[in-house]
Amino acid sequence: MAQLPALDELIACPSCDALYLERDVAPGETASCLRCHAVLEAPRRTAMTRIIMLALAAIILMVAAIFFPFLELEVAGRAHRASLLDTVRAFSSGLTAPLTVAMAALIVILPLTRFGAIIYTLAPMAFGNHPWPHAQSAFRMAEALRPWAMAEVFIVGVAVALVKVAGLAHLSLGPAFWAFVGLVIVTVLKDNFMSRLTVWKTLDTRRKF
Amino acid sequence: MENAGHAPQILTAKAAGLVGCVQCGRVHRPGVMVCDRCGAAIASRDTTSVQRVWAWLFAGLVVYVPANIYPMLRTTVLGKTSESTIFGGVVDLMHHGSYGIAAIVFFASIIIPCSKFAAIAFLALSVQRKVRMSAGARHKLYEVVEFVGRWSMIDVFVVAILASLVQLDFAASINPGIAAVSFAVSVAFTMISAESFDSRLIWDADEDEHHG
Incomplete structure (x- = not known):
């Protein structure tokens, strides 16, 4: 050698x-x-465009998931509706208050930040331009946040909670629930398309030419 | 891609007197502190890695204890309040006959955290002492630990969803218990512990063995 x-x-x-x-x-x-x-x-061929489209779709679905009703519980004619934000606020009273911030971050803020950072990194390159300034920091952040964006863990939590409550009361799923399911599928697809080293290589070559 | 050494054994960047970036794979001469491709801090080996792994692991273990002792859920039905711990919740689910869900919660909140503590401790020990498990198998173990860690958060989310949904005034209401906080903190600490681990250390110990 x-x-x-x-x-x-x-x-x-x-x-x-x-x-x-x-x-x-x-x-x-x-x-x-x-x-x-x-x-x-x-x-992957056209991976860059696909990742951007999927990240955009994910952002739209997240906005839908936040504003539409998520789940509705009905017991003896009395209904209680919970939105995604109610779920985030579940811990807001008493000693569990700090968890509210963590919940908001894990379910909504960090996934959104990741999608935004990925779009910021890849969008100019998909149109054949130089990357925007600080694209490297943005992509590094997106990669560092990957384990902390827990949308898919949350959806399994919803499934478990549904079964727990199903015996007690009539439960119906709101549009936000389906938006969130879509969001999880889109996120998994996007992460499968994206190869970290390939993105770094592309960023590097596009920066220089 | 072929190995640059053309030798039967794999040549590492460290053995070649170079430093690889763990973020983007770029190779640098020794002494470079920041990667010019991705801007990440680079070091041939993260020497404080094992220390940080132990520190976060112990922190995670410590907060895992109250997570199991204190109640995770406070359920009020017709004015009567009952509290249930993580394990109590699993038992309740089994009494209701939902064995599948009981299994998911049991795995996510008890089996996975406990085996994660053990696996991380084993990996950290294995780079300091000789162990029987091959480097390949230990690397696989590390990947599993890294992948599985976040899924322990399920129980915290379940509590949040139940607490936001079941608020029917007098008839029935569910409120989160303090254990939810320590459990979430424990999961976060063990995730940081696993992330602090420099997986290249697994292979270094293996190489030393081969070379003598």
Whole structure:
């Protein structure tokens, strides 16, 4: 290994540090690490446009989920309706108040911030322009927030809660519930299309040309 | 992509005297502090990683105790209030015959947090001591821990949904208990603990073994 290629031609696996020669990976193909099997690059044709569209759809669905009724409970002719914001506010009284902030962040604010940051990073490049300033910080933030945007965990929580209550009362799902289900599907699709190293590479080359 | 070393064994950036960025994979000469591609801070190995893992893990363990002792839910039916802990909630669900849901809650709130504590402790120990498990298997374990961590938050969300929905004045109302806070904090701390772990350390220990 006396003669190592130039740094630009190398890539290190972020998970296990294995060193590889950078090759152009064809769209549709996936390059993964030989040792730890982490996906290194997975470019997809028109991935950028698709990710932006999905992120936009997710934002619209989130807005719908916030403003439409989420769930409605009916016992002996008396109905109680809860919106997504009511769910967030559930902890607001007494000692559990700090959880309100956390709930709002995990379910609404962080997912929205992530979608926004991803659109900010990719939109100019999808139109063939230079990335906007601070695109790197935006994308780094989007990646750091990934585990903390818990929309899909929340929807499973809703399912569990529904079963718990189903025996006691008649329950109906509002439009916001379906908007939120759509949001989860769109988020999962978007994250599957997006390959972190590919985005960084594209950002880097687009910045220079 | 082929390994740049062309050797049967995998050449790492560290072994080649270089530093890889964990965010974007770019390779740098040693001494560079910030990645010029993505702007992330870079280090050949995060030397304080294991310390931070232990600190967050212990913090998570400590707050997990009140999460199990104090009530998660306060249910008032016709003026009578009853409180249930995490485990109590699982038992209630089983009494109602919803075994599937009981299993989900039991897994998300008890099995997953406990096995996560054990798995993170094991991984942190494994980079300091020799263990039998191969590096490949430990890497897989780390990926599972990272993936599964956030799902423990289910129970907190269930409490929030129930509390916002079941507010029928005198007839029935559900309010969150203080355990919800410590449980959420415990999940967050263990997530930070898992994220603090530098997975490259798993492979380093393995290499040292091969080289002698």
